[in-house]
Amino acid sequence: MIFTIESKSSEYTKKIGEEFAKFLDPGDVILLNGELGGGKTTFISGTAKGLNISQSISSPSFTLISVYDFVRDNKKLKMAHCDLYRISNITDIIDIGLEDFIYNENTITFIEWSEKIKDNIFKNFLEIYFEYYIPSNSNESEINIENQRRKITLVSNSNYWDKKISEYVAIIPSYS
Numbered sequence: 001m002i003f004t005i006e007s008k009s010s011e012y013t014k015k016i017g018e019e020f021a022k023f024l025d026p027g028d029v030i031l032l033n034g035e036l037g038g039g040k041t042t043f044i045s046g047t048a049k050g051l052n053i054s055q056s057i058s059s060p061s062f063t064l065i066s067v068y069d070f071v072r073d074n075k076k077l078k079m080a081h082c083d084l085y086r087i088s089n090i091t092d093i094i095d096i097g098l099e100d101f102i103y104n105e106n107t108i109t110f111i112e113w114s115e116k117i118k119d120n121i122f123k124n125f126l127e128i129y130f131e132y133y134i135p136s137n138s139n140e141s142e143i144n145i146e147n148q149r150r151k152i153t154l155v156s157n158s159n160y161w162d163k164k165i166s167e168y169v170a171i172i173p174s175y176s
Contacts, residue, residue, distance in 0.1 A: 001162040003169050007150040013039045016152070017046025019171055023164045024051070026077050027105040029123060031114035034130030036085075039150045040112045043128070044081055047110070051079060059083050059112065064096050067107075077106050084113040126164075127155040 007013040024030075024047070032040040045057040053068045064087070068079045080101035087096075101109045102121060111117065114127070131151050156162050 001154075001156045001165050003154045003165050005152045005154075005172060007039065007152055010039070010042050013042045013150060013152070014046030014049070016172060017043040017048075018050035020168060021047045021050025022171075023168050024108050026072075026075075026108060029102055029109045029111070029121065029125040031118060031121075031125050031127045032110060032112045032130065033115055033127070035132060038130035038132060039152065040128075040130050041081075043130070043152070044110050044112075048079060048081075051108070053079060057081065065098065065101070067101075075106075077108070078104070080107050080109045082109065082111045084111065084116045087113075087116055124158040124160050126161045129153040129155065 005016055007016065020043075032043070034040055041057065041059040048055070048057045048068060051068075051070045051072070053070045055068055057066075057068075059081075064083060066081045068081070070077055070079060078101075082098055082101070098111070098117070101107050102111075103123065118125075118127075129152070131153075133149055133151050154165055154168075156165055
C-alpha cells in the first residue's frame with residue numbers, strides 16, 4: 001500500500017506525526033528517507049509528542065542514536081531515533097548496536113537515512129519518504145522557502161502496515 005500526504009508547513013508535518021503515534025505499537029520499525037531538511041526529524045518530533053515524550057527531539061546526526069522513554073498502558077517503553085547520515089558502511093551500523101533497538105519488542109524505532117540498512121532488516125517495517133515539491137500552479141516569482149511543500153509518502157509491503165495505514169489515512173483529512 002502507498003499513501004501520500006501533502007504537508008504545507010512544519011506545524012502540519014508535526015501534527016500528522018502526532019496522529020501517527022496513535023497507530024504505533026512497541027516493536028514497530030519505521031524507515032525514513034529524504035533530502036536534508038525534508039521533514040524527517042520534524043515528523044518524528046510530532047510522533048514523540050503523540051507518544052507523550054516531553055523531551056525536545058533533534059536529529060542525532062553526531063550521536064547516531066537517541067533513546068526516549070515513555071509510558072503506555074502502565075508499561076515503560078522506548079522510542080529510538082537513529083540517524084545514519086554519517087554512517088558509510090554496514091559494519092559501522094552493526095558497531096553502534098542498532099539491531100538491539102530494531103529487534104526489541106519494547107521499542108519503537110525510527111531510522112533516518114535507512115537505505116543504508118534496509119536490506120538487512122528482517123522484520124516488517126514501514127518506509128516513509130520525504131521530498132520537497134513546488135505546486136504546479138506556482139510561478140517562478142512565488143517560489144521561496146515558505147511555499148515549498150513536502151510530499152510524505154508511506155510505503156508498506158505487509159498486511160500489518162497496510163492495516164495501520166488504512167486506519168491512519170481515515171483521520172488525516174480532518175487536519176488538512
